[in-house]
Amino acid sequence: MANEPGDLGVLTPYARSLGIELAHWDEGMPVMRVAFDEAVEGRPEHYHGGATGGLLETAGYAALRAELARSGREAMLKPINITVQYLSAGKSRESFARGRITKLGRRSANITVEAWQDDPSRPIATAVMNVLMADSEG
Amino acid sequence: MSDTPRFDPKAATPFLTSRGHSGWLGLKYSSHGEDWVELELPWRTDLLGEEGQHVLASGPILSLMDMASGLAIWKAMDRFEPIATLDLRVDYVRPAREGAAVFGRSQCYRVTRSAAFVRGLAHDGDADDPVAHIQAVFMKIGGKDARGVPNGQ
Numbered sequence: 001m002a003n004e005p006g007d008l009g010v011l012t013p014y015a016r017s018l019g020i021e022l023a024h025w026d027e028g029m030p031v032m033r034v035a036f037d038e039a040v041e042g043r044p045e046h047y048h049g050g051a052t053g054g055l056l057e058t059a060g061y062a063a064l065r066a067e068l069a070r071s072g073r074e075a076m077l078k079p080i081n082i083t084v085q086y087l088s089a090g091k092s093r094e095s096f097a098r099g100r101i102t103k104l105g106r107r108s109a110n111i112t113v114e115a116w117q118d119d120p121s122r123p124i125a126t127a128v129m130n131v132l133m134a135d136s137e138g
Numbered sequence: 139m140s141d142t143p144r145f146d147p148k149a150a151t152p153f154l155t156s157r158g159h160s161g162w163l164g165l166k167y168s169s170h171g172e173d174w175v176e177l178e179l180p181w182r183t184d185l186l187g188e189e190g191q192h193v194l195a196s197g198p199i200l201s202l203m204d205m206a207s208g209l210a211i212w213k214a215m216d217r218f219e220p221i222a223t224l225d226l227r228v229d230y231v232r233p234a235r236e237g238a239a240v241f242g243r244s245q246c247y248r249v250t251r252s253a254a255f256v257r258g259l260a261h262d263g264d265a266d267d268p269v270a271h272i273q274a275v276f277m278k279i280g281g282k283d284a285r286g287v288p289n290g291q
Contacts, residue, residue, distance in 0.1 A: 014195035017184040018162075041158040048159035049223035050201020057197050076188065079196040083227040 007069035008062050015058040018051065022062070023096055030066055031098045032059040036091075047090025047124075052115060055097045056127040057082055060111040063099025064131055067109075075133035080108065084127045093117055095124065108132050145212045147175045150287050160205050163198055174245040174258075175209035177202060181237050192236040196270075199260050200228050202242035203272045211254040211276055214246035218287045219278060221254065226274040234269045238262040244272065252278050 008022060008030050015032075018040065023033035034040060034055050042048030061077055068075060097115040109131045114123040151167035154160060155177075163185075168176040179202045187195030204223055212218050234240050243265065244258030254276045259268040 010189050012188060012195055013184050013186040014197055018197070038158055039162040042160075043220065048201065048204070049226065050163075050197070050204040051159045053200040053204070053226065054195075054197030057195075057200070078233070079187075079230040081227065081229040082196065082200065083225070084200070084223075085225055086223045089222060 020058045030062040035094050045092045052125050053084050056113045059097035060099040060113045060129045078132040080130040082129045147209045173214040176243040177206045179240045193233045206242040206244040207256040210244040210246040221276045222279050224275045224277045229271045234262045
């Protein structure tokens with residue numbers, strides 16, 4: 001990998017509980033992975049839209065944390081909104097997601113995220129997120 | 139097979155949330171009307187969104203609203219059939235209170251031949267003071283679903 005991986009920090013309790021983990025770094029950005037098991041299943045043998053959304057959201061936060069760590073910034077992240085587009089059904093195998101910071105401001109960030117299974121160029125879902133960055137006190 | 143199936147969210151919810159992602163979240167039936175359904179997401183410390191903070195992550199709220207929306211659509215259509223989320227937007231207007239269950243209420247305001255449109259809100263006890271608003275579109279995907287939902291036909 002060309003770039004130095006950023007610092008991801010600790011995953012949220014929610015992400016850990018759902019089984020989301022860091023797969024690898026790609027051009028300095030974390031690629032997150034979740035295995036297919038009952039915790040993510042919606043209709044039989046398919047991902048639940050909420051689980052896919054949780055993976056996308058976790059990858060978006062991970063990308064933002066990595067970017068903030070690289071620029072030596074510390075902030076508490078608060079969700080403003082997320083819009084998820086479901087492109088095709090998530091099948092019963094592991095899924096990946098990777099975020100891209102479209103705009104990093106002082107108080108908010110705009111992040112685009114893609115999730116895929118076998119082929120990164122054929123996403124199963126994409127998301128746009130706006131995240132508020134509150135200065136951590138102390 | 140009856141010509142006039144009646145989809146009952148109260149009977150279907152325990153079945154649909156007995157396992158899988160909804161079961162993992164522990165979603166429960168709360169209430170419903172002609173074209174809306176409300177589910178409850180009980181408070182759980184392993185669903186928090188930031189280490190050391192007692193704020194529920196936004197992912198479970200998205201899942202809650204996705205599930206409530208599906209039920210609202212089946213209620214509005216008065217039958218169970220396979221659907222898939224096409225697009226879902228969640229605006230998180232304030233954090234949910236620590237220790238509070240979150241309720242997701244979704245209303246299906248339009249069903250066409252191939253799509254269903256919903257809007258809804260999440261609240262932590264007072265529906266007049268929501269924690270999130272949502273808007274979503276689902277597609278009917280056809281085919282049979284073998285889950286055997288009560289009154290799902």
